[in-house]
Amino acid sequence: xxxxxxxxxxxxxxxxxxxxxxxxxxxxxxxxxxxxxxxxxxxxxxxxxxxxxxxxxxxxxxxxxxxxxxxxxxxxxxxxxxxxxxxxxxxxxxxxxxxxxxxxxxxxxxxxxxxxxxxxxxxxxxxxxxxxxxxxxxxxxxxxxxxxxxxxxxxxxxxxxxxxxxxxxxxxxxxxxxxxxxxxxxxxxxxxxxxxxxxxxxxxxxxxxxxxxxxxxxxxxxxxxxxxxxxxxxxxxxxxxxxxxxxxxxxxxxxxxxxxxxxxxxxxxxxxxxxxxxxxxxxxxxxxxxxxxxxxxxxxxxxxxxxxxxxxxxxxxxxxxxxxxxxxxxxxxxxxxxxxxxxxxxxxxxxxxxxxxxxxxxxxxxxxxxxxxxxxxxxxxxxxxxxxxxxxxxxxxxxxxxxxxxxxxxxxxxxxxxxxxxxxxxxxxxxxxxxxxx
Amino acid sequence: xxxxxxxxxxxxxxxxxxxxxxxxxxxxxxxxxxxxxxxxxxxxxxxxxxxxxxxxxxxxxxxxxxxxxxxxxxxxxxxxxxxxxxxxxxxxxxxxxxxxxxxxxxxxxxxxxxxxxxxxxxxxxxxxxxxxxxxxxxxxxxxxxxxxxxxxxxxxxxxxxxxxxxxxxxxxxxxxxxxxxxxxxxxxxxxxxxxxxxxxxxxxxxxxxxxxxxxxxxxxxxxxxxxxxxxxxxxxxxxxxxxxxxxxxxxxxxxxxxxxxxxxxxxxxxxxxxxxxxxxxxxxxxxxxxxxxxxxxxxxxxxxxxxxxxxxxxxxxxxxxxxxxxxxxxxxxxxxxxxxxxxxxxxxxxxxxxxxxxxxxxxxxxxxxxxxxxxxxxxxxxxxxxxxxxxxxxxxxxxxxxxxxxxxxxxxxxxxxxxxxxxxxxxxxxxxxxxxxx
Numbered sequence: 001x002x003x004x005x006x007x008x009x010x011x012x013x014x015x016x017x018x019x020x021x022x023x024x025x026x027x028x029x030x031x032x033x034x035x036x037x038x039x040x041x042x043x044x045x046x047x048x049x050x051x052x053x054x055x056x057x058x059x060x061x062x063x064x065x066x067x068x069x070x071x072x073x074x075x076x077x078x079x080x081x082x083x084x085x086x087x088x089x090x091x092x093x094x095x096x097x098x099x100x101x102x103x104x105x106x107x108x109x110x111x112x113x114x115x116x117x118x119x120x121x122x123x124x125x126x127x128x129x130x131x132x133x134x135x136x137x138x139x140x141x142x143x144x145x146x147x148x149x150x151x152x153x154x155x156x157x158x159x160x161x162x163x164x165x166x167x168x169x170x171x172x173x174x175x176x177x178x179x180x181x182x183x184x185x186x187x188x189x190x191x192x193x194x195x196x197x198x199x200x201x202x203x204x205x206x207x208x209x210x211x212x213x214x215x216x217x218x219x220x221x222x223x224x225x226x227x228x229x230x231x232x233x234x235x236x237x238x239x240x241x242x243x244x245x246x247x248x249x250x251x252x253x254x255x256x257x258x259x260x261x262x263x264x265x266x267x268x269x270x271x272x273x274x275x276x277x278x279x280x281x282x283x284x285x286x287x288x289x290x291x292x293x294x295x296x297x298x299x300x301x302x303x304x305x306x307x308x309x310x311x312x313x314x315x316x317x318x319x320x321x322x323x324x325x326x327x328x329x330x331x332x333x334x335x336x337x338x339x340x341x342x343x344x345x346x347x348x349x350x351x352x353x354x355x356x357x358x359x360x361x362x363x364x365x366x367x368x369x370x371x372x373x374x375x376x377x378x379x380x381x382x383x384x385x386x387x388x389x390x391x392x393x394x395x396x397x398x399x400x401x402x403x404x405x406x407x408x409x410x411x412x413x414x415x416x417x418x419x420x421x422x423x424x425x426x427x428x429x430x431x432x433x434x435x436x437x438x
Numbered sequence: 439x440x441x442x443x444x445x446x447x448x449x450x451x452x453x454x455x456x457x458x459x460x461x462x463x464x465x466x467x468x469x470x471x472x473x474x475x476x477x478x479x480x481x482x483x484x485x486x487x488x489x490x491x492x493x494x495x496x497x498x499x500x501x502x503x504x505x506x507x508x509x510x511x512x513x514x515x516x517x518x519x520x521x522x523x524x525x526x527x528x529x530x531x532x533x534x535x536x537x538x539x540x541x542x543x544x545x546x547x548x549x550x551x552x553x554x555x556x557x558x559x560x561x562x563x564x565x566x567x568x569x570x571x572x573x574x575x576x577x578x579x580x581x582x583x584x585x586x587x588x589x590x591x592x593x594x595x596x597x598x599x600x601x602x603x604x605x606x607x608x609x610x611x612x613x614x615x616x617x618x619x620x621x622x623x624x625x626x627x628x629x630x631x632x633x634x635x636x637x638x639x640x641x642x643x644x645x646x647x648x649x650x651x652x653x654x655x656x657x658x659x660x661x662x663x664x665x666x667x668x669x670x671x672x673x674x675x676x677x678x679x680x681x682x683x684x685x686x687x688x689x690x691x692x693x694x695x696x697x698x699x700x701x702x703x704x705x706x707x708x709x710x711x712x713x714x715x716x717x718x719x720x721x722x723x724x725x726x727x728x729x730x731x732x733x734x735x736x737x738x739x740x741x742x743x744x745x746x747x748x749x750x751x752x753x754x755x756x757x758x759x760x761x762x763x764x765x766x767x768x769x770x771x772x773x774x775x776x777x778x779x780x781x782x783x784x785x786x787x788x789x790x791x792x793x794x795x796x797x798x799x800x801x802x803x804x805x806x807x808x809x810x811x812x813x814x815x816x817x818x819x820x821x822x823x824x825x826x827x828x829x830x831x832x833x834x835x836x837x838x839x840x841x842x843x844x845x846x847x848x849x850x851x852x853x854x855x856x857x858x859x860x861x862x863x864x865x866x867x868x869x870x871x872x873x874x875x876x
Binding site: 018233243247248350354356365403404405406409418 | 453456457536538542544551552632633647648651653655671674677678680681682685686770781788792793794796797798799800801802803804805807808809813814815825826827828830831832840841842843844845846847848849850851852853855856862864866
């Protein structure tokens with residue numbers, strides 16, 4: 001099939017998906033888990049071929065680790081599918097209801113967005129996660145994975161798509177694209193595709209945002225901060241900063257800039273810097289922080305004002321700030337609005353930090369690495385949105401829904417209200433019963 | 439001030455607005471209403487000059503009617519401001535809350551979007567409506583009204599902006615632009631402006647969507663339908679269709695295409711056509727409907743397949759369809775996803791229509807003209823969104839909010855969960871208490 005035919009099949013499936021009752025969607029999830037286990041041998045074979053090819057082409061250990069789809073990853077996928085199947089149906093829920101007048105009742109009801117294109121990087125388990133969320137949300141999806149995982153993704157997509165169809169989903173509910181030129185053609189089909197969610201390098205995400213007229217949700221940068229307040233518990237600050245940076249430095253929620261209040265600089269900076277260096281983190285220090293800790297083999301003076309660098313590696317910037325206000329202003333100016341944390345004892349400082357930092361996730365005394373759909377209890381995530389519209393932060397089932405307004409009358413017409421013959425009563429009704437299916 | 443300075447002032451105000459307690463916002467609304475009444479004479483004088491200039495330049499009666507801002511419009515504005523002040527504060531609400539582990543609590547909390555540019559057409563009362571919603575939502579706004587209402591808008595914006603500042607809003611909370619070149623410069627400032635809401639001609643809205651990288655919410659077309667099902671009450675259908683078309687044909691929620699089921703064509707079409715013609719509506723009929731009603735002085739055969747025309751006048755298209763399925767398919771293919779209605783007695787047909795028509799508002803036995811924020815009980819609206827993301831249909835206070843995730847821990851780090859030393863408990867907590875202000 002050429003790309004336009006695949007996308008049209010997806011759009012047709014998207015029109016049929018909202019009709020599906022929860023039973024069929026949960027059956028599809030169960031069958032999907034069953035088929036993945038049944039056909040594990042061919043999955044593992046495809047994955048071993050991908051891993052061997054990547055190793056032969058000199059891929060790093062980090063890439064190889066992400067690429068592996070083995071028995072452990074399979075069991076994680078199956079546990080995730082099971083968790084998603086047990087979540088309530090996000091679609092067809094009455095979100096608000098109002099009696100406008102006698103016999104005239106308005107409801108706002110959740111429904112799937114439609115056809116969503118998911119363009120992701122090397123991890124093949126992401127495909128299963130996105131497919132499970134799409135089944136439950138009632139959205140049709142187009143998936144395009146990384147080239148390194150080509151064989152694994154092809155096997156996974158075939159198994160997953162067929163399991164869904166066998167359980168009663170419309171054919172076309174999961175469409176796979178395989179080449180970059182297919183993605184380029186897809187991005188021009190703004191009449192058919194409702195949303196693009198890209199995961200990958202910042203350049204790639206920005207390129208998609210700039211070239212397509214289809215709405216894009218995702219993030220083009222994770223410049224996260226930890227701010228150590230003057231009254232912070234230093235041992236807590238050290239553990240949090242090391243975890244935020246070194247636990248998995250390639251993640252978008254890893255911290256890039258450490259801000260230390262001048263009230264804590266003398267007491268906390270030496271321990272912070274020492275612990276980071278023991279975790280192999282190289283540091284770019286502002287002159288004031290360098291003056292406190294002195295030079296060292298992996299310490300350099302940060303000699304520019306570019307505080308928006310996303311290192312994504314064992315490297316970070318350190319800056320002394322004069323106050324809570326200065327910390328908040330720094331984060332709102334140089335950050336990417338992803339995830340930022342304060343370490344402090346004072347409730348007042350925390351409350352101001354949490355109210356005034358304009359990011360998707362704002363933390364008090366917790367590692368920035370918690371910013372993740374699974375850790376938030378959303379079951380899984382299709383990505384993290386740093387936009388302010390629609391979905392913000394980890395996007396799970398709720399981020400995959402929109403809503404429509406349903407109005408049921410008895411022949412009500414507007415001219416009676418314009419003339420003053422009738423007046424609106426606008427009585428809010430209890431919600432929770434009755435969805436889109438009547 | 440040059441445009442960039444105005445927009446920067448707006449962005450600075452947007453950073454300060456989320457801190458405002460409800461008391462200051464409601465005080466600002468009260469002062470705003472008071473000042474409008476106090477300074478009514480100069481408002482009316484400015485408006486009379488605008489109306490005189492428009493009349494001299496040959497503006498139509500429809501435009502003049504929209505342009506008038508007199509004692510009646512002022513009282514409507516004041517009643518609207520009062521209604522908005524009595525709505526609950528949409529900001530700082532805890533939308534969900536979850537205990538991730540002992541001492542680690544996640545909350546999703548509503549907050550304002552930030553700086554929103556509102557570009558609207560001739561009606562000056564729209565400026566007051568948007569300003570009132572912005573005060574309550576905690577968003578800073580940039581307003582640009584139609585040129586015909588230049589003097590009125592300048593007077594209104596000055597009074598409204600000063601009243602807000604005197605009540606404690608940050609200066610820059612309402613910034614006025616006056617020229618098209620200022621709008622062009624604004625549209626390039628995607629780092630400062632969070633959202634553009636344009637109201638105006640379809641060409642204008644599409645132009646903004648295509649030229650700016652700032653997210654745009656609005657609608658680029660209102661091709662609305664009424665479908666008369668085979669079992670419809672004919673008298674009800676006639677009243678609904680006439681109201682949907684003729685009550686105010688220039689509105690985006692006015693109906694453009696009447697679909698009549700072939701089971702109702704012989705019985706209903708003659709009455710429908712007769713009533714529409716008595717309301718001065720000219721008709722473009724499909725061959726099958728022309729065969730039923732025969733020719734007439736304002737009836738023409740629709741000789742093309744362009745069923746997506748937005749007439750916005752006393753003209754409409756009529757088509758006979760073979761079934762409910764055909765009606766739904768027609769609407770999803772040719773409609774603009776705005777507002778579509780079915781007239782029917784059968785609950786089953788209505789349920790399928792409401793589930794399967796993919797529009798912001800789907801009605802059973804009610805006029806399409808109900809699609810409006812005030813009529814929906816939202817207090818007012820900044821516009822109607824036909825996009826599927828963020829806000830759909832009339833956008834009131836809720837559409838002007840986003841949210842952030844707040845996580846409060848006791849030094850929790852992720853490596854303890856990755857290693858298996860600790861496990862998430864993910865216990866949903868009751869919401870409703872405690873907002874962003876702690």
